[in-house]
Amino acid sequence: MISPEHFFRTLSHYGTHFYTGVPDSLLKSFCSYVEDHVSQKNHIIGANEGGCVGLAAGYYLSTGKIPLVYMQNSGLGNIVNPLTSLVDQEVYSLPMLLLIGHRGRPGTIDEPQHVKMGRVNLPLLECLEIPYRILSSEQEEDCLKEAYSSMEKRRAPFALVVEKGTFSPYSSSKEELSRLPLSRFDSLEFCVKHLSSDAVIISTTGHLSRELYKIRFQEDPKGKDRKKDFKVVGSMGHASQIAMGVAQNAKRNVFCFDGDGASLMHLGNLAICGQKAPKNFRHILFNNGAHGSVGGQKTIGHAIDFTAVALACGYKKGWKITTLGDLEMVWEEFHSAEGPVFLEILTNTRVDDDLPRPKESPIEARNMFMNFIK
Numbered sequence: 001m002i003s004p005e006h007f008f009r010t011l012s013h014y015g016t017h018f019y020t021g022v023p024d025s026l027l028k029s030f031c032s033y034v035e036d037h038v039s040q041k042n043h044i045i046g047a048n049e050g051g052c053v054g055l056a057a058g059y060y061l062s063t064g065k066i067p068l069v070y071m072q073n074s075g076l077g078n079i080v081n082p083l084t085s086l087v088d089q090e091v092y093s094l095p096m097l098l099l100i101g102h103r104g105r106p107g108t109i110d111e112p113q114h115v116k117m118g119r120v121n122l123p124l125l126e127c128l129e130i131p132y133r134i135l136s137s138e139q140e141e142d143c144l145k146e147a148y149s150s151m152e153k154r155r156a157p158f159a160l161v162v163e164k165g166t167f168s169p170y171s172s173s174k175e176e177l178s179r180l181p182l183s184r185f186d187s188l189e190f191c192v193k194h195l196s197s198d199a200v201i202i203s204t205t206g207h208l209s210r211e212l213y214k215i216r217f218q219e220d221p222k223g224k225d226r227k228k229d230f231k232v233v234g235s236m237g238h239a240s241q242i243a244m245g246v247a248q249n250a251k252r253n254v255f256c257f258d259g260d261g262a263s264l265m266h267l268g269n270l271a272i273c274g275q276k277a278p279k280n281f282r283h284i285l286f287n288n289g290a291h292g293s294v295g296g297q298k299t300i301g302h303a304i305d306f307t308a309v310a311l312a313c314g315y316k317k318g319w320k321i322t323t324l325g326d327l328e329m330v331w332e333e334f335h336s337a338e339g340p341v342f343l344e345i346l347t348n349t350r351v352d353d354d355l356p357r358p359k360e361s362p363i364e365a366r367n368m369f370m371n372f373i374k
Helices: 004-013 025-037 049-063 073-085 112-127 140-154 184-193 207-219 239-247 260-265 268-276 306-312 324-336 362-373
Strands: 019-021 043-045 068-072 097-101 132-134 158-162 200-203 229-231 254-259 281-287 317-321 341-346
Touching: 004 025, 004 140, 019 025, 019 049, 025 068, 025 097, 049 068, 049 073, 068 073, 073 097, 073 112, 097 140, 112 158, 132 140, 140 158, 184 207, 184 254, 184 281, 184 324, 200 207, 200 239, 200 362, 207 229, 207 254, 229 362, 239 254, 239 268, 239 281, 254 260, 260 281, 268 306, 281 306, 306 317, 306 341, 317 324, 324 341
Parallel strands: 019 043, 019 068, 068 097, 097 158, 132 158, 200 229, 200 254, 254 281, 281 341, 317 341
Antiparallel strands: none
8 A cells, every 4th residue: 555645755856746636535644634734725626626736727827837637537537628728748738647536447346436437547548549547656766757758748638547455544633523413314305205296306425415315214124215316426516407397397496405515516507507597496505614525624615605695696595504403493494485595505415324325226116116106
Protein backbone atom coordinates (compact mmCIF):
# COMPACT_ATOMS: atom_id res chain seq x y z
CA MET A 1 0.00 0.00 0.00
CA ILE A 2 1.01 3.59 -0.60
CA SER A 3 1.27 5.94 2.36
CA PRO A 4 -0.90 9.04 1.74
CA GLU A 5 1.77 11.13 3.48
CA HIS A 6 4.57 9.81 1.27
CA PHE A 7 2.51 10.25 -1.88
CA PHE A 8 1.61 13.81 -0.87
CA ARG A 9 5.23 14.71 -0.12
CA THR A 10 6.35 13.32 -3.47
CA LEU A 11 3.74 15.41 -5.26
CA SER A 12 5.00 18.46 -3.38
CA HIS A 13 8.56 17.62 -4.46
CA TYR A 14 7.37 17.76 -8.08
CA GLY A 15 5.77 21.15 -7.47
CA THR A 16 2.09 20.24 -7.06
CA HIS A 17 0.47 22.30 -4.31
CA PHE A 18 -3.12 22.77 -5.52
CA TYR A 19 -5.77 20.06 -5.15
CA THR A 20 -9.38 19.95 -6.26
CA GLY A 21 -11.91 17.23 -6.98
CA VAL A 22 -15.05 15.35 -6.02
CA PRO A 23 -14.39 12.67 -3.36
CA ASP A 24 -14.25 8.94 -4.05
CA SER A 25 -14.20 6.09 -1.53
CA LEU A 26 -11.04 4.59 -3.10
CA LEU A 27 -9.24 7.91 -2.56
CA LYS A 28 -10.61 8.55 0.93
CA SER A 29 -7.29 8.20 2.77
CA PHE A 30 -5.41 10.49 0.40
CA CYS A 31 -8.20 13.08 0.30
CA SER A 32 -8.37 13.09 4.11
CA TYR A 33 -4.63 13.70 4.31
CA VAL A 34 -4.92 16.58 1.83
CA GLU A 35 -7.79 18.08 3.84
CA ASP A 36 -5.63 18.01 6.97
CA HIS A 37 -2.49 19.46 5.39
CA VAL A 38 -3.53 21.90 2.67
CA SER A 39 -5.07 25.35 3.11
CA GLN A 40 -8.63 26.05 1.99
CA LYS A 41 -7.23 28.21 -0.78
CA ASN A 42 -5.27 25.32 -2.25
CA HIS A 43 -7.76 22.49 -1.64
CA ILE A 44 -11.25 22.94 -3.06
CA ILE A 45 -13.84 20.16 -3.03
CA GLY A 46 -15.73 21.05 -6.19
CA ALA A 47 -19.41 20.85 -7.07
CA ASN A 48 -18.67 18.60 -10.05
CA GLU A 49 -15.61 17.17 -11.74
CA GLY A 50 -15.86 19.36 -14.84
CA GLY A 51 -15.79 22.44 -12.64
CA CYS A 52 -12.69 21.06 -10.91
CA VAL A 53 -10.89 20.83 -14.26
CA GLY A 54 -11.80 24.49 -14.74
CA LEU A 55 -10.39 25.38 -11.31
CA ALA A 56 -7.20 23.49 -12.11
CA ALA A 57 -6.92 25.25 -15.47
CA GLY A 58 -7.24 28.63 -13.81
CA TYR A 59 -4.60 27.68 -11.24
CA TYR A 60 -2.13 26.64 -13.95
CA LEU A 61 -2.80 29.77 -16.03
CA SER A 62 -2.05 32.00 -13.04
CA THR A 63 0.91 30.10 -11.54
CA GLY A 64 2.45 27.87 -14.21
CA LYS A 65 2.42 25.02 -11.67
CA ILE A 66 0.80 21.61 -12.21
CA PRO A 67 -2.40 20.99 -10.16
CA LEU A 68 -4.04 17.69 -9.19
CA VAL A 69 -7.70 16.81 -9.87
CA TYR A 70 -9.14 13.77 -8.07
CA MET A 71 -12.36 11.92 -8.84
CA GLN A 72 -14.18 8.60 -9.05
CA ASN A 73 -14.13 7.19 -12.58
CA SER A 74 -17.85 7.98 -12.87
CA GLY A 75 -16.69 11.58 -12.96
CA LEU A 76 -14.88 10.98 -16.25
CA GLY A 77 -18.20 11.66 -17.95
CA ASN A 78 -18.30 15.11 -16.36
CA ILE A 79 -14.83 16.07 -17.59
CA VAL A 80 -14.88 14.83 -21.19
CA ASN A 81 -15.91 18.26 -22.47
CA PRO A 82 -13.31 20.37 -20.65
CA LEU A 83 -10.67 17.72 -21.35
CA THR A 84 -11.31 17.90 -25.08
CA SER A 85 -12.28 21.55 -25.52
CA LEU A 86 -10.18 23.34 -22.89
CA VAL A 87 -7.03 21.58 -21.67
CA ASP A 88 -6.27 19.42 -24.72
CA GLN A 89 -3.02 19.90 -26.64
CA GLU A 90 -4.99 21.06 -29.66
CA VAL A 91 -6.73 23.80 -27.70
CA TYR A 92 -4.99 25.54 -24.73
CA SER A 93 -2.64 22.68 -23.83
CA LEU A 94 -2.86 22.81 -20.02
CA PRO A 95 -1.20 20.10 -17.90
CA MET A 96 -2.81 18.64 -14.80
CA LEU A 97 -2.53 15.35 -12.93
CA LEU A 98 -5.77 13.36 -12.84
CA LEU A 99 -6.13 10.94 -9.90
CA ILE A 100 -8.99 8.57 -10.77
CA GLY A 101 -10.53 5.91 -8.51
CA HIS A 102 -11.25 2.78 -10.57
CA ARG A 103 -14.66 1.59 -9.38
CA GLY A 104 -16.09 -1.45 -11.16
CA ARG A 105 -12.73 -2.73 -12.36
CA PRO A 106 -13.22 -5.88 -14.49
CA GLY A 107 -12.84 -9.01 -12.39
CA THR A 108 -14.12 -7.35 -9.22
CA ILE A 109 -17.59 -7.21 -7.66
CA ASP A 110 -19.09 -3.73 -7.45
CA GLU A 111 -22.38 -1.87 -7.62
CA PRO A 112 -24.27 -2.12 -10.95
CA GLN A 113 -23.80 1.58 -11.75
CA HIS A 114 -20.02 1.10 -11.74
CA VAL A 115 -19.79 -1.94 -14.01
CA LYS A 116 -19.91 -0.20 -17.39
CA MET A 117 -17.62 2.68 -16.42
CA GLY A 118 -15.23 0.25 -14.79
CA ARG A 119 -15.02 -1.68 -18.04
CA VAL A 120 -14.55 1.36 -20.30
CA ASN A 121 -12.41 3.43 -17.91
CA LEU A 122 -9.03 2.71 -19.48
CA PRO A 123 -10.34 2.55 -23.09
CA LEU A 124 -11.97 5.95 -22.52
CA LEU A 125 -8.67 7.47 -21.45
CA GLU A 126 -7.09 5.98 -24.55
CA CYS A 127 -9.88 7.36 -26.72
CA LEU A 128 -9.31 10.81 -25.20
CA GLU A 129 -5.57 10.36 -25.93
CA ILE A 130 -4.68 10.85 -22.27
CA PRO A 131 -1.64 8.82 -21.17
CA TYR A 132 -2.08 6.96 -17.90
CA ARG A 133 -0.52 4.55 -15.42
CA ILE A 134 -2.17 2.29 -12.86
CA LEU A 135 -0.75 3.47 -9.56
CA SER A 136 0.86 0.80 -7.37
CA SER A 137 3.14 0.78 -4.34
CA GLU A 138 5.77 -1.18 -6.26
CA GLN A 139 5.94 1.39 -9.05
CA GLU A 140 4.90 4.58 -7.26
CA GLU A 141 8.11 6.48 -8.03
CA ASP A 142 8.19 5.32 -11.67
CA CYS A 143 4.51 6.29 -12.15
CA LEU A 144 5.04 9.79 -10.81
CA LYS A 145 8.28 10.27 -12.71
CA GLU A 146 6.58 9.29 -15.97
CA ALA A 147 3.53 11.43 -15.18
CA TYR A 148 5.46 14.64 -14.57
CA SER A 149 7.81 14.00 -17.46
CA SER A 150 4.79 13.59 -19.74
CA MET A 151 3.04 16.69 -18.44
CA GLU A 152 6.16 18.83 -18.78
CA LYS A 153 6.83 17.60 -22.30
CA ARG A 154 3.28 17.48 -23.70
CA ARG A 155 1.72 20.29 -21.67
CA ALA A 156 -1.39 18.14 -21.28
CA PRO A 157 -3.11 15.98 -18.63
CA PHE A 158 -1.80 12.66 -17.37
CA ALA A 159 -3.94 10.18 -15.40
CA LEU A 160 -3.05 7.95 -12.47
CA VAL A 161 -5.67 5.22 -12.02
CA VAL A 162 -6.18 4.06 -8.44
CA GLU A 163 -7.57 0.62 -7.61
CA LYS A 164 -9.09 -0.55 -4.34
CA GLY A 165 -6.58 -0.91 -1.51
CA THR A 166 -3.90 1.25 -3.16
CA PHE A 167 -3.64 3.74 -0.29
CA SER A 168 -3.03 2.75 3.30
CA PRO A 169 -5.63 3.91 5.86
CA TYR A 170 -5.57 7.45 7.17
CA SER A 171 -8.14 9.02 9.50
CA SER A 172 -8.63 12.75 9.36
CA SER A 173 -8.15 14.66 12.58
CA LYS A 174 -10.95 16.97 11.41
CA GLU A 175 -13.62 14.28 11.21
CA GLU A 176 -16.50 15.12 13.52
CA LEU A 177 -20.22 14.51 13.76
CA SER A 178 -22.39 17.52 13.00
CA ARG A 179 -23.98 18.93 16.14
CA LEU A 180 -27.36 19.31 14.49
CA PRO A 181 -29.99 17.33 16.45
CA LEU A 182 -31.77 15.62 13.57
CA SER A 183 -30.42 12.61 11.68
CA ARG A 184 -31.27 12.08 8.03
CA PHE A 185 -32.66 8.63 8.80
CA ASP A 186 -35.13 9.94 11.37
CA SER A 187 -36.31 12.77 9.14
CA LEU A 188 -36.52 10.42 6.16
CA GLU A 189 -38.55 7.93 8.18
CA PHE A 190 -41.00 10.66 9.17
CA CYS A 191 -41.44 11.78 5.56
CA VAL A 192 -42.01 8.24 4.27
CA LYS A 193 -44.58 7.44 6.94
CA HIS A 194 -46.56 10.61 6.27
CA LEU A 195 -46.77 10.45 2.47
CA SER A 196 -50.13 10.06 0.76
CA SER A 197 -50.79 6.48 -0.33
CA ASP A 198 -50.53 7.35 -4.03
CA ALA A 199 -47.21 9.19 -3.76
CA VAL A 200 -44.03 8.03 -5.48
CA ILE A 201 -40.44 8.83 -4.54
CA ILE A 202 -37.40 9.48 -6.70
CA SER A 203 -34.39 9.28 -4.39
CA THR A 204 -30.81 10.33 -5.06
CA THR A 205 -27.80 8.03 -5.15
CA GLY A 206 -25.87 6.96 -2.06
CA HIS A 207 -26.75 6.41 1.57
CA LEU A 208 -30.08 8.21 1.28
CA SER A 209 -31.52 5.60 -1.09
CA ARG A 210 -30.17 2.79 1.08
CA GLU A 211 -31.83 4.35 4.13
CA LEU A 212 -35.08 4.60 2.18
CA TYR A 213 -34.77 0.91 1.29
CA LYS A 214 -34.19 0.03 4.96
CA ILE A 215 -37.27 1.97 6.05
CA ARG A 216 -39.46 0.33 3.42
CA PHE A 217 -38.08 -3.14 4.24
CA GLN A 218 -38.68 -2.68 7.97
CA GLU A 219 -42.30 -1.73 7.35
CA ASP A 220 -42.98 -4.40 4.75
CA PRO A 221 -40.36 -7.13 4.04
CA LYS A 222 -42.48 -8.42 1.14
CA GLY A 223 -41.91 -5.21 -0.77
CA LYS A 224 -45.45 -3.87 -1.13
CA ASP A 225 -44.35 -0.22 -0.92
CA ARG A 226 -40.88 -0.51 -2.45
CA LYS A 227 -42.55 -0.42 -5.86
CA LYS A 228 -43.40 3.22 -5.16
CA ASP A 229 -39.72 4.22 -5.13
CA PHE A 230 -37.24 4.79 -7.92
CA LYS A 231 -33.80 4.78 -6.34
CA VAL A 232 -31.21 6.48 -8.55
CA VAL A 233 -28.14 4.32 -8.03
CA GLY A 234 -25.86 6.46 -10.24
CA SER A 235 -26.19 9.70 -12.23
CA MET A 236 -25.43 11.88 -9.22
CA GLY A 237 -27.28 15.18 -9.30
CA HIS A 238 -30.02 14.17 -11.74
CA ALA A 239 -32.71 12.83 -9.37
CA SER A 240 -34.72 16.07 -9.53
CA GLN A 241 -34.89 15.98 -13.32
CA ILE A 242 -36.00 12.33 -13.30
CA ALA A 243 -38.65 13.24 -10.73
CA MET A 244 -39.83 16.18 -12.80
CA GLY A 245 -40.09 13.97 -15.87
CA VAL A 246 -42.26 11.55 -13.90
CA ALA A 247 -44.39 14.33 -12.39
CA GLN A 248 -45.23 15.78 -15.79
CA ASN A 249 -46.69 12.47 -16.90
CA ALA A 250 -48.18 10.95 -13.75
CA LYS A 251 -51.40 11.93 -11.99
CA ARG A 252 -50.06 11.42 -8.51
CA ASN A 253 -47.82 13.25 -6.03
CA VAL A 254 -44.15 12.95 -6.95
CA PHE A 255 -41.49 13.54 -4.29
CA CYS A 256 -37.81 14.04 -5.04
CA PHE A 257 -35.58 13.04 -2.11
CA ASP A 258 -32.33 14.88 -2.81
CA GLY A 259 -28.95 15.45 -1.15
CA ASP A 260 -26.81 18.56 -0.81
CA GLY A 261 -23.77 17.15 -2.63
CA ALA A 262 -25.95 15.84 -5.45
CA SER A 263 -27.89 19.07 -5.75
CA LEU A 264 -24.71 21.15 -5.84
CA MET A 265 -23.34 18.99 -8.65
CA HIS A 266 -26.04 20.26 -11.03
CA LEU A 267 -27.48 23.28 -9.23
CA GLY A 268 -29.02 24.59 -12.45
CA ASN A 269 -31.60 21.81 -12.17
CA LEU A 270 -33.32 23.88 -9.46
CA ALA A 271 -33.98 26.58 -12.03
CA ILE A 272 -35.54 24.09 -14.45
CA CYS A 273 -37.71 22.61 -11.71
CA GLY A 274 -38.78 26.05 -10.49
CA GLN A 275 -39.84 27.15 -13.94
CA LYS A 276 -41.16 23.93 -15.48
CA ALA A 277 -42.21 21.56 -12.69
CA PRO A 278 -45.94 20.74 -12.43
CA LYS A 279 -48.22 21.21 -9.44
CA ASN A 280 -47.65 17.66 -8.16
CA PHE A 281 -43.86 18.09 -7.82
CA ARG A 282 -42.42 18.24 -4.28
CA HIS A 283 -38.70 18.51 -3.62
CA ILE A 284 -37.10 17.54 -0.29
CA LEU A 285 -33.40 18.26 0.21
CA PHE A 286 -31.72 16.37 3.05
CA ASN A 287 -28.72 18.58 3.78
CA ASN A 288 -26.05 16.98 5.99
CA GLY A 289 -23.16 19.06 4.60
CA ALA A 290 -21.15 16.00 3.59
CA HIS A 291 -20.37 13.50 0.84
CA GLY A 292 -21.44 10.70 3.15
CA SER A 293 -21.29 7.76 0.76
CA VAL A 294 -17.64 8.20 -0.20
CA GLY A 295 -16.01 9.11 3.09
CA GLY A 296 -17.81 12.00 4.75
CA GLN A 297 -15.83 14.83 3.16
CA LYS A 298 -17.48 18.21 3.63
CA THR A 299 -19.61 19.96 1.05
CA ILE A 300 -20.55 23.63 1.25
CA GLY A 301 -24.14 22.53 1.89
CA HIS A 302 -24.40 24.05 5.37
CA ALA A 303 -22.86 27.33 4.19
CA ILE A 304 -25.52 28.19 1.60
CA ASP A 305 -29.29 28.60 1.68
CA PHE A 306 -30.77 26.08 -0.76
CA THR A 307 -34.28 27.21 0.14
CA ALA A 308 -33.56 30.80 -0.88
CA VAL A 309 -32.02 29.54 -4.12
CA ALA A 310 -35.07 27.39 -4.86
CA LEU A 311 -37.45 30.30 -4.25
CA ALA A 312 -35.33 32.53 -6.46
CA CYS A 313 -35.57 29.85 -9.17
CA GLY A 314 -39.36 29.88 -9.11
CA TYR A 315 -40.48 27.34 -6.50
CA LYS A 316 -43.80 28.60 -5.11
CA LYS A 317 -43.04 27.96 -1.44
CA GLY A 318 -40.05 26.85 0.61
CA TRP A 319 -39.28 25.77 4.16
CA LYS A 320 -36.00 25.21 6.02
CA ILE A 321 -36.06 23.18 9.22
CA THR A 322 -33.59 21.68 11.72
CA THR A 323 -35.64 19.61 14.17
CA LEU A 324 -38.25 16.88 14.04
CA GLY A 325 -40.68 19.24 15.74
CA ASP A 326 -40.21 21.77 12.94
CA LEU A 327 -40.80 19.02 10.39
CA GLU A 328 -44.05 18.01 12.07
CA MET A 329 -45.23 21.63 12.06
CA VAL A 330 -44.62 22.32 8.35
CA TRP A 331 -45.37 18.90 6.89
CA GLU A 332 -49.09 19.25 6.26
CA GLU A 333 -48.69 22.61 4.54
CA PHE A 334 -45.78 21.34 2.45
CA HIS A 335 -47.57 18.12 1.50
CA SER A 336 -50.79 19.86 0.45
CA ALA A 337 -49.32 22.96 -1.20
CA GLU A 338 -49.44 23.43 -4.96
CA GLY A 339 -46.06 22.62 -6.45
CA PRO A 340 -43.34 23.06 -7.19
CA VAL A 341 -42.48 23.40 -3.49
CA PHE A 342 -39.20 22.91 -1.63
CA LEU A 343 -38.35 21.60 1.83
CA GLU A 344 -34.78 21.74 3.13
CA ILE A 345 -34.00 19.55 6.14
CA LEU A 346 -30.69 20.25 7.88
CA THR A 347 -29.33 17.05 9.43
CA ASN A 348 -26.22 15.72 11.12
CA THR A 349 -23.90 13.20 9.44
CA ARG A 350 -24.89 10.15 11.49
CA VAL A 351 -25.23 7.00 9.35
CA ASP A 352 -26.03 3.44 10.46
CA ASP A 353 -23.30 0.87 9.84
CA ASP A 354 -25.76 -1.83 8.76
CA LEU A 355 -27.48 -0.14 5.84
CA PRO A 356 -28.77 -2.82 3.45
CA ARG A 357 -28.43 -2.69 -0.31
CA PRO A 358 -31.49 -3.27 -2.50
CA LYS A 359 -32.05 -6.94 -3.34
CA GLU A 360 -33.75 -6.11 -6.63
CA SER A 361 -31.60 -5.50 -9.68
CA PRO A 362 -31.98 -2.08 -11.36
CA ILE A 363 -34.09 -3.70 -14.11
CA GLU A 364 -36.37 -5.37 -11.55
CA ALA A 365 -36.72 -2.10 -9.64
CA ARG A 366 -37.54 -0.26 -12.87
CA ASN A 367 -40.26 -2.76 -13.78
CA MET A 368 -41.81 -2.59 -10.29
CA PHE A 369 -41.92 1.19 -10.43
CA MET A 370 -43.33 1.40 -13.95
CA ASN A 371 -46.03 -1.16 -13.19
CA PHE A 372 -47.10 0.85 -10.13
CA ILE A 373 -47.19 4.09 -12.13
CA LYS A 374 -49.51 2.44 -14.67
